[in-house]
Amino acid sequence: MRKEVTRREMEKKIPFLSLKAIDAPIAEELAGAASRVIESGYYLHGPETKAFERELAEATGTSECVGVSNGLDALRLITRAAMETGRLHRGDGVLVAANTYIASILPLTEMGLQPILIEPDERTFGIDWHLALRRFEEKGKEEKIRGLVTTHLYGNPSWDEEVAAKLRDCGVFIIEDNAQAIGARSGEAGKMTGALGIAAAFSFYPTKNIGAIGDAGAVTTSDPEIASAVRALANYGSDRRYHNIYEGYNCRLDEIQAAILRVKLNRLSEITARRQHTADIYLEAITNPETALPCRLEGDTQVWHQFVVRTRDRDGFRAYLDSCGIGSDVHYAVPPHLQPCYAGRFTEPLPLTEALAESVVSLPIAGVSDEDARRVTEAINSWRTRR
Ligand SMILES: *Cc1c(COP(=O)(O)O)cnc(C)c1O
Numbered sequence: 046m047r048k049e050v051t052r053r054e055m056e057k058k059i060p061f062l063s064l065k066a067i068d069a070p071i072a073e074e075l076a077g078a079a080s081r082v083i084e085s086g087y088y089l090h091g092p093e094t095k096a097f098e099r100e101l102a103e104a105t106g107t108s109e110c111v112g113v114s115n116g117l118d119a120l121r122l123i124t125r126a127a128m129e130t131g132r133l134h135r136g137d138g139v140l141v142a143a144n145t146y147i148a149s150i151l152p153l154t155e156m157g158l159q160p161i162l163i164e165p166d167e168r169t170f171g172i173d174w175h176l177a178l179r180r181f182e183e184k185g186k187e188e189k190i191r192g193l194v195t196t197h198l199y200g201n202p203s204w205d206e207e208v209a210a211k212l213r214d215c216g217v218f219i220i221e222d223n224a225q226a227i228g229a230r231s232g233e234a235g236k237m238t239g240a241l242g243i244a245a246a247f248s249f250y251p252t253k254n255i256g257a258i259g260d261a262g263a264v265t266t267s268d269p270e271i272a273s274a275v276r277a278l279a280n281y282g283s284d285r286r287y288h289n290i291y292e293g294y295n296c297r298l299d300e301i302q303a304a305i306l307r308v309k310l311n312r313l314s315e316i317t318a319r320r321q322h323t324a325d326i327y328l329e330a331i332t333n334p335e336t337a338l339p340c341r342l343e344g345d346t347q348v349w350h351q352f353v354v355r356t357r358d359r360d361g362f363r364a365y366l367d368s369c370g371i372g373s374d375v376h377y378a379v380p381p382h383l384q385p386c387y388a389g390r391f392t393e394p395l396p397l398t399e400a401l402a403e404s405v406v407s408l409p410i411a412g413v414s415d416e417d418a419r420r421v422t423e424a425i426n427s428w429r430t431r432r
Contacts, residue, residue, distance in 0.1 A: 171203020
C-alpha cells in the first residue's frame with residue numbers, strides 16, 4: 046500500500062493541455078516555416094496566405110476561403126458581409142444556441158441583430174434544431190428571424206439537413222461557428238463542417254485542434270458574393286487599392302501564421318485521429334456512473350476539441366482529479382445570457398443551458414498518451430468508489 050502511494054506520487058502530472066508538448070515533435074518544421082517567411086520579406090498578402098486559403102478551401106470542400114485575424118473577426122466579417130449584401134438587416138432575429146461560447150453571439154449584438162437563444166440538444170451540445178424550427182414557424186415573422194448560427198461545440202457537428210433545408214428555403218442565412226470542429230463531418234454524405242452553411246468561421250487560437258503561434262482565423266464559403274464582401278471588409282473595406290466600398294476593418298491573416306498553419310493543416314488527419322483514439326479509450330473504459338459520458342454521434346465524425354463529461358459534484362470531482370495529478374477545465378461555467386455585459390437582455394428561461402454550465406468538465410484530450418488516458422480512466426473509475 047505504501048509502495049503504491051509512493052509510485053503515484055512519483056508519477057508525472059497530466060496537464061489539461063500542454064501546447065509545448067504538443068508542438069515539440071514538429072518544432073523544427075514550424076521554425077522552418079517561420080524562417081521561410083522572414084527570408085522572403087513578405088509579411089502580409091503573400092504567397093503563404095494564398096496557399097493556405099487554397100488548401101483550407103480544398104480540405105473543407107468550399108470554393109472560397111479568406112484567411113483572417115482570428116475566429117471572432119471571422120464571425121464579425123461574415124455577419125457584416127451578410128448585412129452589406131442585404132441578407133440580414135438591423136433588428137433581424139438570429140437563432141443561436143444558448144450554451145455556445147460568447148464569441149458566437151458578440152457579433153450579432155454588436156451589429157444590432159437580435160440573438161434568439163435556443164436551448165441545446167444534449168446529444169450534440171449544439172443548437173436543438175427542432176426547437177429552432179419551431180421558434181421560426183411560430184414567431185419567425187414577428188421576430189423577423191432571418192439568420193441562424195450553429196456552433197459545432199466541442200468538435201461535434203451540429204447540423205440537421207432536413208431542418209436546415211426548410212430554413213434555407215425560407216431565406217434564413219445560416220452561419221457555422223466552426224472554431225472547434227475543423228475536420229468534422231456530418232451525416233450520411235459526410236460533408237465537412239465549414240461547408241454546411243452559407244459561410245463558416247474558423248479559429249486557430251493556439252488551443253484549437255489546429256493552432257497558430259498567436260491569433261489567426263478563416264472564413265470558408267461557396268457563396269462568391271459573401272466571399273468578396275468578407276475579403277474587402279477584412280482589408281479596410283477596399284475591393285481594390287485605395288478604393289473603399291465599405292467602412293471596413295483590418296482583419297488580415299499574416300504570413301507567419303499562414304506558414305505555421307499550413308504545416309499543421311497538412312497533419313489534420315493525424316491530429317484528429319490521435320484525439321479520436323484517446324476519446325475511444327475514455328468512452329470504452331470510463332464506467333463510473335457518477336460521470337455521464339458524451340454521446341457518440343451516429344453517422345457523424347466528431348473531432349473531440351473537448352472531451353466533456355457531466356457530473357453533479359463538479360468541484361469535488363475536479364479537486365479529486367487534481368489530487369491525482371490530473372488537470373481538467375470547464376467549457377463554459379457561465380453561459381452568455383448570464384454574463385454581465387448582457388445583464389437584463391435575455392429574459393427567457395434556459396434551464397438546460399444553465400444545468401450544463403453547472404455540470405460540464407473537460408478532460409485532457411490533446412497530446413494524451415495511451416498510458417495517460419488509462420491513468421485518467423482509472424482515477425475516474427475510482428472516484429468515490431475507492432475506500
Ligand atoms: C475560440 C472560439 C471562437 C473565437 O475564436 P478566436 O480566434 O479566439 O477569436 C469563437 N467561437 C468558438 C466556439 C470558439 O471556441
